[in-house]
Amino acid sequence: MTLTGSDTEISIERLIPIEEGGIELIQIQRAGSVVLNARFLGEIVKKLPTNEVTLEVSPNFMTRIESGQAEFHLNGLDPDEYPRLPELSSERRFYLPADLLKTIIRQTSFAVSAQETRPVLTGVNFSAEKGFLTCVATDSHRLALRRARFETDNDLTFQNVVVPGRSLNELAKLLDREELPVEIVLTDQQILFRMKNISFFSRLLDGAYPDTSRLIPEEYRTAVRLNAKDFLQAIDRASLLARADRNNVIKFVAEEATTVEVSSHSPEVGKVSERVSILSLEGEELKISFNSKFVMDALRALDASEIEIQFTGSMRPFILRPVEQDSVLQLILPVRTS
């Protein structure tokens, strides 16, 4: 039995096997199909009194749903009116472990743009070359990048495959139960993530994704290594007095070998400063201001115990990455202050 839901941007097809592990899940009296209101069906099924449900569709699509002593009759619609899912036939396919795909989404999709002014930035840009997948998201104030090795049958190369952030967030919710690698199929307008019993289709975003490779500095003038959790908590505290309507500005000063200072000052509220122990400081002294929300998002996404922050001056973007690991990075533009 298959169930299908769609809003034309995302379509999900879910298979229920007749039996699984020797247990019969469905007893068939008669094949057929119907379209039922998703909201009513969901609420009804959730509240049915017994674990056995009988569904019977009459020729006018009126559907009887019976469980225990409860009996619903739900108006159905003609399934022939339901849009067909795209049939994706493509040689462009590869595989990713479900947990890795979930991590990639968690580390990138939060950084997509929330604004529709440049629609292509509301998605995550997937590209692949030489067995490595690169996923990039940016809202033009910060950028998240994750690389991962992937399995493919052929020498797969592609670029500018931009998957809406919303699609990826919905997909992530379905990945928890998956144990097998996810098959990913690409066509010009659609991407399909095929799991054990679920096929997840998403429309791709039109337009050319900007070339982000030039944004990432290859050298740095100041590098600070620190404990990510301690730093996150200090920034969280300092941001209590920062104003959201003024970019949550936090000031960061690296002048000593063992500590950095984070501070915030709102004339109408008050001020806060805190010294945070660091593991090392390499290179020039530095004063920089940044949006605390972006740095906290980045630290949470990295999910590493020790991180390195690489700066190239107070007006240039800086990079956060786990110590001795280059598959993931977060780039943030500083805030200019007077």
Add this chain to the structure above:
Amino acid sequence: MHLTIQRDVFMQAVQDVSKAVASRTTIPILTGLKLELMPMD
């Protein structure tokens, strides 16, 4: 279509596909889920 199914199995499947259903849509049939039971071979 006429079948008997375990509620928990059915509920999980309905919840999975409902993630794709928009609360507001200009295409009324898309407020619905398509259920399809294929004949046994």
